Amino acid sequence: MNDNIDAETKIIDELIYNINKKKYDKNDRLPSENDLADIYKVPRIVVRKAYERLQEMGYIYSKWGKGRFLKHKHELIDLVLSGDKSFSEKMIKKGYDFLSKNVCFKRIKYNRKIFTELNADAGDKIYKVARLRIIDHIPMALHVSYVSSTTFPNIENFGDKITSMFEYYRNNGYSEFMSSKSILSVSFPTEGEREILKCRSLIPLLILETNSCDAKTKKILEYTKILYRSDHFKYIIK
Numbered sequence: 227m228n229d230n231i232d233a234e235t236k237i238i239d240e241l242i243y244n245i246n247k248k249k250y251d252k253n254d255r256l257p258s259e260n261d262l263a264d265i266y267k268v269p270r271i272v273v274r275k276a277y278e279r280l281q282e283m284g285y286i287y288s289k290w291g292k293g294r295f296l297k298h299k300h301e302l303i304d305l306v307l308s309g310d311k312s313f314s315e316k317m318i319k320k321g322y323d324f325l326s327k328n329v330c331f332k333r334i335k336y337n338r339k340i341f342t343e344l345n346a347d348a349g350d351k352i353y354k355v356a357r358l359r360i361i362d363h364i365p366m367a368l369h370v371s372y373v374s375s376t377t378f379p380n381i382e383n384f385g386d387k388i389t390s391m392f393e394y395y396r397n398n399g400y401s402e403f404m405s406s407k408s409i410l411s412v413s414f415p416t417e418g419e420r421e422i423l424k425c426r427s428l429i430p431l432l433i434l435e436t437n438s439c440d441a442k443t444k445k446i447l448e449y450t451k452i453l454y455r456s457d458h459f460k461y462i463i464k
Contacts, residue, residue, distance in 0.1 A: 237262060238276050252299065255293050282429075305459045307410075312393070324361055351375040351382075355371045361458070364458070368453045372449045373447065391450075402440070403440065414431070415429065423453070
């Protein structure tokens with residue numbers, strides 16, 4: 227069993243190495259399961275699992291009865307991880323076909339971490355506002371913001387219409403923004419995240435936890451958790 231796992235890993239590693247070395251062009255047909263089984267002296271099922279893993283990772287695609295082919299590698303989007311400009315503004319400025327869609331607005335139950343991040347009391351009303359970011363018709367990021375009705379008394383009336391938090395803040399008298407801290411981590415998507423972001427299970431997500439403050443008063447406006455698909459962005463940290 228372990229020998230098969232080791233062989234599967236070796237096949238994956240060597241195929242990725244050859245792909246990165248440009249041995250194959252986009253849409254090139256990769257070696258058949260039989261050919262690789264002969265080369266590595268393993269059962270076909272081992273090669274099949276290796277190919278299935280590569281497909282989950284976004285390297286290849288398959289055609290029924292024809293084999294596996296190298297997937298076209300799209301150009302990654304440069305993304306500056308900063309808290310002074312909105313994601314919408316960054317993407318529109320770059321000229322992308324961009325859509326921000328409000329996918330969730332609701333009041334949340336008490337959550338110690340979120341309430342602490344917002345400096346909120348246990349009895350405060352905290353709302354979740356989630357926006358799906360769609361670029362060139364592909365869902366690429368999910369922004370989830372938490373805001374207090376103490377700071378924004380009209381959030382109950384406008385929350386389900388918000389597609390840009392920064393625009394909402396400007397409409398409520400705040401014009402300059404900053405982040406006081408940011409935490410980066412990497413995770414594989416859950417079933418729900420795969421469904422909304424239309425990605426496979428082995429596409430890692432970059433998770434950015436941060437806040438947005440009014441640059442003048444340092445008042446915390448929101449606590450945010452953002453999920454970025456790693457197969458569509460490269461990140462610039464300033």
